[in-house]
Amino acid sequence: MDKNQRQVRLMRQSLFDQGFLDEQFIQLEELQDDANPNFVEEIATSYYQDSSRSLQTIELALEKTPHDFNKLDGYMHQFKGSSSSIGAKKVKAECQQFREYCKAGNGEGCMRTFQALKREHATLKKRLEAYFQMARQAGPIETACRPK
Amino acid sequence: MDSSFSSPRNDSFPAGLRVLVVDDDPTWLKILEKMLKKCSYEVTTCGLARDALNLLREKKDGYDIVVSDVNMPDMDGFKLLEHVGLEMDLPVIMMSVDGETSRVMKGVQHGACDYLLKPIRMKELRNIWQHVFRKKIHEIRDIESHESIEGIQLIRNGSDQYDEGYFFSAEDLASSRKRKDVDSKYDDKDFSDCSSTKKARVVWSVDLHQKFVKAVHQIGFDKVGPKKILDLMNVPWLTRENVASHLQKYRLYLSRLQKENDIKSSFGGTKHSDYSSKDLQGILSVQNSINIQQNDVAHGSYRFSGNNLVAQNADPKSNEGDIKGIVSEPVAEPKKGTTGNIPDSQKTRSSQMDFNSSYAETKKGLVGNVPDSQKIRSSQMRVNHSFASVESEVNLTAFDSTIPATYSWNQIQLEKEHKPLIQLNNGFSKPLLPGPQHHFQADQLQSIPSISSRPSIPGGDVTGSSKSKPSYSEYTNHHGSRVSPTISPTISATDSFPGQTKSCVVDHQVSETISTSTSNMKNQGINLSTDLESAHRNLILGSTSPFASLDDEFQICWYQGDCYGMNLELQNVEFSEYTDPTHVTEVPAHLYDALRFEYPCDPSEYSVLDQGLFIA
Numbered sequence: 001m002d003k004n005q006r007q008v009r010l011m012r013q014s015l016f017d018q019g020f021l022d023e024q025f026i027q028l029e030e031l032q033d034d035a036n037p038n039f040v041e042e043i044a045t046s047y048y049q050d051s052s053r054s055l056q057t058i059e060l061a062l063e064k065t066p067h068d069f070n071k072l073d074g075y076m077h078q079f080k081g082s083s084s085s086i087g088a089k090k091v092k093a094e095c096q097q098f099r100e101y102c103k104a105g106n107g108e109g110c111m112r113t114f115q116a117l118k119r120e121h122a123t124l125k126k127r128l129e130a131y132f133q134m135a136r137q138a139g140p141i142e143t144a145c146r147p148k
Numbered sequence: 149m150d151s152s153f154s155s156p157r158n159d160s161f162p163a164g165l166r167v168l169v170v171d172d173d174p175t176w177l178k179i180l181e182k183m184l185k186k187c188s189y190e191v192t193t194c195g196l197a198r199d200a201l202n203l204l205r206e207k208k209d210g211y212d213i214v215v216s217d218v219n220m221p222d223m224d225g226f227k228l229l230e231h232v233g234l235e236m237d238l239p240v241i242m243m244s245v246d247g248e249t250s251r252v253m254k255g256v257q258h259g260a261c262d263y264l265l266k267p268i269r270m271k272e273l274r275n276i277w278q279h280v281f282r283k284k285i286h287e288i289r290d291i292e293s294h295e296s297i298e299g300i301q302l303i304r305n306g307s308d309q310y311d312e313g314y315f316f317s318a319e320d321l322a323s324s325r326k327r328k329d330v331d332s333k334y335d336d337k338d339f340s341d342c343s344s345t346k347k348a349r350v351v352w353s354v355d356l357h358q359k360f361v362k363a364v365h366q367i368g369f370d371k372v373g374p375k376k377i378l379d380l381m382n383v384p385w386l387t388r389e390n391v392a393s394h395l396q397k398y399r400l401y402l403s404r405l406q407k408e409n410d411i412k413s414s415f416g417g418t419k420h421s422d423y424s425s426k427d428l429q430g431i432l433s434v435q436n437s438i439n440i441q442q443n444d445v446a447h448g449s450y451r452f453s454g455n456n457l458v459a460q461n462a463d464p465k466s467n468e469g470d471i472k473g474i475v476s477e478p479v480a481e482p483k484k485g486t487t488g489n490i491p492d493s494q495k496t497r498s499s500q501m502d503f504n505s506s507y508a509e510t511k512k513g514l515v516g517n518v519p520d521s522q523k524i525r526s527s528q529m530r531v532n533h534s535f536a537s538v539e540s541e542v543n544l545t546a547f548d549s550t551i552p553a554t555y556s557w558n559q560i561q562l563e564k565e566h567k568p569l570i571q572l573n574n575g576f577s578k579p580l581l582p583g584p585q586h587h588f589q590a591d592q593l594q595s596i597p598s599i600s601s602r603p604s605i606p607g608g609d610v611t612g613s614s615k616s617k618p619s620y621s622e623y624t625n626h627h628g629s630r631v632s633p634t635i636s637p638t639i640s641a642t643d644s645f646p647g648q649t650k651s652c653v654v655d656h657q658v659s660e661t662i663s664t665s666t667s668n669m670k671n672q673g674i675n676l677s678t679d680l681e682s683a684h685r686n687l688i689l690g691s692t693s694p695f696a697s698l699d700d701e702f703q704i705c706w707y708q709g710d711c712y713g714m715n716l717e718l719q720n721v722e723f724s725e726y727t728d729p730t731h732v733t734e735v736p737a738h739l740y741d742a743l744r745f746e747y748p749c750d751p752s753e754y755s756v757l758d759q760g761l762f763i764a
Contacts, residue, residue, distance in 0.1 A: 024267040031182045031270075039182065046175045078173070078219060081245035084267045085175040 004138035011131045020124050024087030041132045047086045048125055054079045055118060062111060072110060073102040090120045162277030163188035170200040170216040170228065171243070176266070180215065180273070187274050197223035204236050211238060212280045215264075215273075218244040218251065226258045233259040239279035243268060352394060359383065360394060 015021045032039040058075045061068065080095035094117035101109035167189045171177045177193045184191040192211070194200040197220050204211060214232050218225035229240050242255040245266040255263045261279040264272055352360070363380035364372050374392040381391070
């Protein structure tokens, strides 16, 4: 295995080990085939396009006070569903936390969590972009090895 | 499968299954499309519920199954579910990232065959074809049962396994687990077995089931075994295997009843669940449309057909209260999504949903939203039986509620002139039985006195149960194993009854309102009467005409498939209602005949069971 391929493997493994991605990502990898050779990347791209818009909506909603927790919860519910599509584990955790704060009517908590969520969202994006780029360079390698 | 399963894709089934996926999240839509394609299904995607409905309407026969997200911007997923169930009668699987029990329950109630949790795995999608399959089987069964009477051997596809799966799925639906059980159960199943096997399915008719139960009682429930039962039953064509599987179902049913019983006893009495009258009302509107069903397909999962149990449409406040009590009942278990997945529920629920078989003549009628507690109820409800002549919507909810009914009914008027409990036919709003008042009071269900031989009152809950007993015994004497004999004498006993309407209207207060409010709904509301028998009769009566020919009608009803179907369906359903096993003894075998649906309050435990277990 050449250096690049090894690198890709490591990058991928660390995404799992560090809790950025979960099982769903592997499901996506398994779906990738000759008909859709870049399936995973396409899905990730689609997710980021969609989720960025959602984040903006939530941000605007958070600026309106008093907070409409029901609405916020609804948005976040949707965002969580969307994040589950690529297996964005940390992002999902923040979503869950946000929803808890909504249920408790804790506006402060919501805002804080939202900031954390945006950070996780951005971090994952960078990691994935780097990963996909490297993967393209390295050429096709075996994927879908389930993390321990 | 038999040649009756004549899909052009028959040979390669489930490959080529036409799936319509509806999800507002574009990322998920892409993923699901890819997953389904990998299962060799034919996929159509849709981002909006309205678009989906349009697609479905344009090509009525263009899809086999619908998979839809619960949260969508333009239309609530549950609404879509109802529409699909009603208009197209396709199995619908719900999806959501939210696996909360109440949501799943709602899904099932609205008739989802299954309820999947996001993120969705490939293997969950691989199995969705079972819902389609199940539905087809039921449809075939319905059609065939129309053609022949008792003893028909329908095609039996190696689906005893499906039955079980069905069972599971309904239950699973209740729980919020991801259908692990179902998955594991079906994962390795070679579906080609089912499609190619041509074993005939045993149809557990009322008589047959009655014999079964009689045999079980004779032997003693503790010592019962398939061989012993088989010997006692003395039915030449029945195999030990048939009995064994039927017994298993019966046992499950009983245990469920026990559970319900426990819950019941701790149940305060006014329970109320999410379902309050408003739900019912909502449902009512849907109901008229018929069939709700859905699949249960799900395996059991709830395809749950849209069964909206319209327990009571009535809106009268009082009724609502009652209904609440009944409906809300102990719902101990969150039913999981029906097989389909409704989160779990797989079996029972789905099966229930699946029941939505539409009978040849009328389309579903029964649909009730049953709060989880009563699995059976839901299943029954789902069954949408369309009675041959009448589209009677039997509110099974009424039936189910042996327990709740007691609570609520007590309040309800028993004082009233014992209106007939079940209102089967439209327009029968007047209470029929002036006579046996006492009987009514005691019985919650009050089915027409003559009809219900059983005191509907649940064991401990009902007040005045003692009153009913005498009448009960009186009736029991008359009741033989056949419905007809019991009915006739009783009918004459109740005066005015025969004259009044064709159907027995069992009606709790609710029914009145209901009858007026919903013409189709016949049985709504009243179903609460626990006396399934009466309810059952009512149903039948409703659909047929005068009592005089009750016997015939019963027979006809039974076998017309509507009823039959129902029963079958019900059987799969969990029997939630029977609370007291001890009461069983009171209920003579004849009850079984009559009661397909029933969910008698107490005594009928067994009768209910019997009914429920029709499917082999």
